[in-house]
Amino acid sequence: MTPIPFIPETAPFTAEQRAWLNGFLAGLLAQTPPAPQTNNVPAAADDEPLLVLFGSQTGSAEGLAKRIAKEAPLRGFAPKLAALNDFESAGFASAGKAVIISSTWGDGEPPDNAVNFWSWLAADSAPRLENLRFAVLGLGDKNYSDFCGASKKFDARLEALGAKRLVPRAECDVDYETAAVGWIDGLWEKLGGGGAPSNASASFVGVQASACSGDTLKRELQRAESEFGAPPCAVLTSQGRTFPVDIEYLPHRLGANPPPPWELAADAFAQFVSSGGKGDVLVFMPGGFEISQTIQAIRNMSESRGYLVLPLHGELSPRDQDAAVERYEQPKVIVSTNVAETSITIDGVKLVIDSGLARIARYDANRGINTLLVEKISQASSDQRAGRAGRTAPGRCMRLWSRAEHDERAPQELPEIKRLDLSEVVLTLKAAGVEDCRACLQSNSIFRSSGTER
Numbered sequence: 529m530t531p532i533p534f535i536p537e538t539a540p541f542t543a544e545q546r547a548w549l550n551g552f553l554a555g556l557l558a559q560t561p562p563a564p565q566t567n568n569v570p571a572a573a574d575d576e577p578l579l580v581l582f583g584s585q586t587g588s589a590e591g592l593a594k595r596i597a598k599e600a601p602l603r604g605f606a607p608k609l610a611a612l613n614d615f616e617s618a619g620f621a622s623a624g625k626a627v628i629i630s631s632t633w634g635d636g637e638p639p640d641n642a643v644n645f646w647s648w649l650a651a652d653s654a655p656r657l658e659n660l661r662f663a664v665l666g667l668g669d670k671n672y673s674d675f676c677g678a679s680k681k682f683d684a685r686l687e688a689l690g691a692k693r694l695v696p697r698a699e700c701d702v703d704y705e706t707a708a709v710g711w712i713d714g715l716w717e718k719l720g721g722g723g724a725p726s727n728a729s730a731s732f733v734g735v736q737a738s739a740c741s742g743d744t745l746k747r748e749l750q751r752a753e754s755e756f757g758a759p760p761c762a763v764l765t766s767q768g769r770t771f772p773v774d775i776e777y778l779p780h781r782l783g784a785n786p787p788p789p790w791e792l793a794a795d796a797f798a799q800f801v802s803s804g805g806k807g808d809v810l811v812f813m814p815g816g817f818e819i820s821q822t823i824q825a826i827r828n829m830s831e832s833r834g835y836l837v838l839p840l841h842g843e844l845s846p847r848d849q850d851a852a853v854e855r856y857e858q859p860k861v862i863v864s865t866n867v868a869e870t871s872i873t874i875d876g877v878k879l880v881i882d883s884g885l886a887r888i889a890r891y892d893a894n895r896g897i898n899t900l901l902v903e904k905i906s907q908a909s910s911d912q913r914a915g916r917a918g919r920t921a922p923g924r925c926m927r928l929w930s931r932a933e934h935d936e937r938a939p940q941e942l943p944e945i946k947r948l949d950l951s952e953v954v955l956t957l958k959a960a961g962v963e964d965c966r967a968c969l970q971s972n973s974i975f976r977s978s979g980t981e982r
């Protein structure tokens with residue numbers, strides 16, 4: 529097995545960059561090319577053999593058979609994939625378990641690459657097949673008088689020869705996808721590999737917070753499977769539990785010369801306290817400087833009496849970071865970067881004050897380097913921040929910009945891969961021994977759809 533290179537701890541990358549690159553290299557090298565003859569998928573030594581045969585003229589049945597063969601190792605089976613006419617070399621009679629997917633052509637006839645199989649199976653000389661367990665899926669077209677005739681013949685003849693059905697035969701009309709996938713799911717259940725595919729041998733696992741919906745993730749995984757041959761991957765969706773959050777905006781636009789965000793944040797805090805607001809407050813600021821200014825401004829307010837005011841960002845010592853998430857007798861105000869947006873959850877927050885700003889890594893075309901710029905966050909990001917006030921009870925979020933300005937914001941953040949210069953990634957790939965970086969980047973969906981915007 530080819531060892532997967534990894535980026536050493538000493539390499540000049542942040543932990544995040546290192547994790548990303550290690551994941552990228554592992555995913556890249558896990559795309560094992562199919563064996564030339566049978567397109568079989570590698571399986572573990574103790575996996576149970578499963579023969580997958582197809583009869584197909586224009587590729588639909590063959591595509592489904594390949595899909596089953598690709599998924600089989602994740603279900604604990606060692607698949608062998610072949611055309612029905614290759615039944616002999618594939619060891620059909622002694623296979624133990626066989627799945628047959630076939631279309632019908634002519635007038636109820638098998639497709640060309642299944643004709644010899646049918647001649648052999650239909651003949652009087654065909655062997656008894658008592659030890660065989662089988663499943664047949666037919667593809668056809670209801671406009672033909674002998675709908676799925678070939679698969680019906682295969683199924684009936686196998687039963688007559690003593691083979692036992694694993695699952696009942698199914699017939700799919702021209703829009704076969706949904707029915708076929710349902711039948712395949714039923715087959716895995718019967719074979720004992722039901723439920724989510726084991727991810728022990730999966731090439732990659734997607735871990736997704738709230739940045740996109742489960743449906744979007746499913747669509748992307750299906751695309752990766754059909755376009756790039758990625759192994760099938762189950763998506764588990766957990767909705768989580770949130771409470772309603774009342775969102776308030778500034779009454780007026782901030783305009784071209786807005787007041788400093790820490791002044792706006794301190795005013796919002798004072799308004800919350802003087803209107804009888806109780807509980808912990810989380811303030812989002814873009815970076816260390818703005819955080820210390822905000823802490824100062826809040827402490828200068830008489831309303832902060834009785835409140836602990838604490839910073840939270842990546843540069844703090846672990847002890848100071850722990851101090852921010854700890855529970856205290858008195859209420860607290862945590863002034864944080866976007867680490868508290870997704871990475872860290874702080875219980876008991878009743879109010880979020882959002883400056884609407886973040887330091888975002890982006891390629892700076894003027895200087896020709898990647899850099900951190902203070903920018904307005906997207907609507908999706910501000911929703912995520914607001915949600916931090918509704919973790920354990922209903923909450924409030926005060927956005928330090930107007931409703932009109934909110935509507936003008938980007939709906940979502942641009943993915944980092946589209947914002948940054950990729951030369952660092954290319955050099956790392958080169959250092960890891962990847963010869964053709966262009967081909968490797970083009971074969972990867974996330975790169976294909978990207979391109980640093982300059």
Ligand SMILES: Cc1cc2nc3c(=O)[nH]c(=O)nc-3n(C[C@H](O)[C@H](O)[C@H](O)COP(=O)(O)O)c2cc1C
Pocket residue numbers: 583584585586587588589590630631632633634635636637639667668669670672673674675676677702
């Ligand atoms: C010339 C021709 C003959 C066909 N005859 C039948 C038929 O007799 N019964 C049937 O159910 N479908 C029939 N079909 C439909 C195919 O079985 C169906 O399109 C199937 O999805 C093709 O799968 P494949 O790409 O794996 O060969 C026929 C299609 C064509 C083009």
